[in-house]
Amino acid sequence: MVGLLDINSFYVSCERLFAPGLNGRPVVVLSNNDGFVISRSNEAKALGIRMGAAVFEIRDLVRKEGVKVFSSNYPLYGDLSARVMNTIRRYAPATEVYSIDEAFMDFSGMQWFDLQKLALKIRKAVLREQGLPCCIGVSETKVLAKLANRLAKKDLQGPGVRLLPSATCALDLDRVPVGDIWGIGGRYAAFLESHGIKTAYEFTQVPGPWVRKHLTVVGLRIQMELQGIPCIPFESVPEQKQTTGSSRTFKICLTTQTELSEALADFAARAGEKIRKQNSAASILTASIETDHFRKDQPQYGRSFSVSFTTPTNSTILLAKASRYALERIFRDGYPYKRASVMLSGLVPQESVLPTLFDGTDHDKHRRLMLAMDAVNGRFGRNAVRTAGQTAGGVAKLTHQGALSAGFTTRWGEVLQVKTHCCSVIFSRHY
DNA sequence: TCTGGGGTCCTAGGACCC
DNA sequence: TCTGGGGTCCTAGGACCC
Numbered sequence: 001m002v003g004l005l006d007i008n009s010f011y012v013s014c015e016r017l018f019a020p021g022l023n024g025r026p027v028v029v030l031s032n033n034d035g036f037v038i039s040r041s042n043e044a045k046a047l048g049i050r051m052g053a054a055v056f057e058i059r060d061l062v063r064k065e066g067v068k069v070f071s072s073n074y075p076l077y078g079d080l081s082a083r084v085m086n087t088i089r090r091y092a093p094a095t096e097v098y099s100i101d102e103a104f105m106d107f108s109g110m111q112w113f114d115l116q117k118l119a120l121k122i123r124k125a126v127l128r129e130q131g132l133p134c135c136i137g138v139s140e141t142k143v144l145a146k147l148a149n150r151l152a153k154k155d156l157q158g159p160g161v162r163l164l165p166s167a168t169c170a171l172d173l174d175r176v177p178v179g180d181i182w183g184i185g186g187r188y189a190a191f192l193e194s195h196g197i198k199t200a201y202e203f204t205q206v207p208g209p210w211v212r213k214h215l216t217v218v219g220l221r222i223q224m225e226l227q228g229i230p231c232i233p234f235e236s237v238p239e240q241k242q243t244t245g246s247s248r249t250f251k252i253c254l255t256t257q258t259e260l261s262e263a264l265a266d267f268a269a270r271a272g273e274k275i276r277k278q279n280s281a282a283s284i285l286t287a288s289i290e291t292d293h294f295r296k297d298q299p300q301y302g303r304s305f306s307v308s309f310t311t312p313t314n315s316t317i318l319l320a321k322a323s324r325y326a327l328e329r330i331f332r333d334g335y336p337y338k339r340a341s342v343m344l345s346g347l348v349p350q351e352s353v354l355p356t357l358f359d360g361t362d363h364d365k366h367r368r369l370m371l372a373m374d375a376v377n378g379r380f381g382r383n384a385v386r387t388a389g390q391t392a393g394g395v396a397k398l399t400h401q402g403a404l405s406a407g408f409t410t411r412w413g414e415v416l417q418v419k420t421h422c423c424s425v426i427f428s429r430h431y
Numbered sequence: 432t433c434t435g436g437g438g439t440c441c442t443a444g445g446a447c448c449c
Numbered sequence: 450t451c452t453g454g455g456g457t458c459c460t461a462g463g464a465c466c467c
Binding site: 036055243247 | 451453454456459460
Binding site: 038098099100101102182183184185186187188215216218 | 445446447448449
């Protein structure tokens with residue numbers, strides 16, 4: 001048995017937590033760079049604001065209907081997410097954090113009757129302790145638990161919890177469009193529909209070999225999970241990342257090699273932090289730059305270049321140096337660059353790295369320096385210490401966030417202030 | 432007409448997720 | 450005027466091995 005917990009309109013709910021006056025009002029949260037809508041309140045959905053709608057498309061609606069708009073505040077959401085995960089760990093023997101607002105819960109060996117009660121209890125705990133509304137779906141497989149969660153969410157007046165036993169779910173599955181199944185995206189949905197397969201139930205009735213042939217083994221697994229046969233394992237310990245990186249779309253195009261070099265150094269530093277956190281070192285760094293592909297009227301150019309390290313490294317200094325080298329290979333003067341990225345791949349465990357005899361770098365010195373740098377930055381904030389090649393103001397300077405909320409739980413200077421007479425009563429106990 | 436049988440590794444491209 | 454930033458897995462095909 002497996003449960004899936006998913007916070008309702010997660011980013012919007014995070015913003016409302018610190019602005020309760022927004023409950024009942026249309027609210028949206030935008031992607032990085034204030035590009036398009038990535039989270040909507042039910043009221044915003046009712047106004048017809050699409051997921052992924054570009055900001056300029058909804059501008060009139062926002063003004064007319066008084067939609068409250070936020071830039072995304074990822075540090076805040078990440079912090080609240082971690083708190084939710086800690087709460088549910090008290091109730092489920094094992095959890096798998098699937099995304100910032102979702103977690104699978106291992107309910108192996110439990111009975112349906114107990115699960116109904118447990119799920120309601122977990123939902124109540126998250127609402128009480130984090131102030132965030134969530135829904136929980138429970139079934140025998142992950143794909144069915146996902147579907148159960150979706151059914152719980154659609155039932156606005158319901159209890160927020162839905163059990164979906166595979167033996168009796170045919171009618172429910174027949175009401176679910178095939179494209180709403182977890183793992184069936186736009187392409188597969190269109191393909192299935194063109195073959196007359198329109199609902200999740202119809203998908204369960206197709207011969208397995210046909211599914212295997214057209215949707216690969218991935219599709220077959222989804223089909224079996226819909227039939228109640230678990231195929232997707234529970235992963236309570238997160239796997240080490242295989243690739244990671246950092247990239248941004250800039251608010252204003254960068255034109256000089258120096259500007260791009262600084263941005264890439266920032267990305268390299270951020271990516272380095274990430275792999276040091278998981279104790280990995282990178283064998284390959286790929287830097288890429290590109291112009292604005294939405295501007296059909298402008299000349300387009302984009303290229304990437306990969307640098308291999310003879311000794312895998314996670315030193316920000318060596319990564320930044322490599323990104324600079326890569327940029328020299330790909331930079332072309334005269335183009336406005338809208339996006340750039342640094343990707344790290346060929347990640348290996350740091351302890352398995354054997355410095356080669358002849359590469360002339362004191363890797364142990366770099367390791368100690370990074371340790372010190374991470375400690376300082378961990379305490380005083382990212383970029384408190386940085387390499388000289390990075391942007392003075394960090395990547396934030398290069399992106400646009402016009403409606404950013406405060407770091408209520410993530411920055412001391414921005415902690416929520418409450419003005420109330422009750423405080424004196426509450427605190428008087430301590431005096 | 433007809434040309435073995437068994438592997439591995441790598442990459443690009445395509446699908447998917449939040 | 451204006452559209453993010455992360456990730457994963459699978460397959461086919463080519464190059465190579467004995």
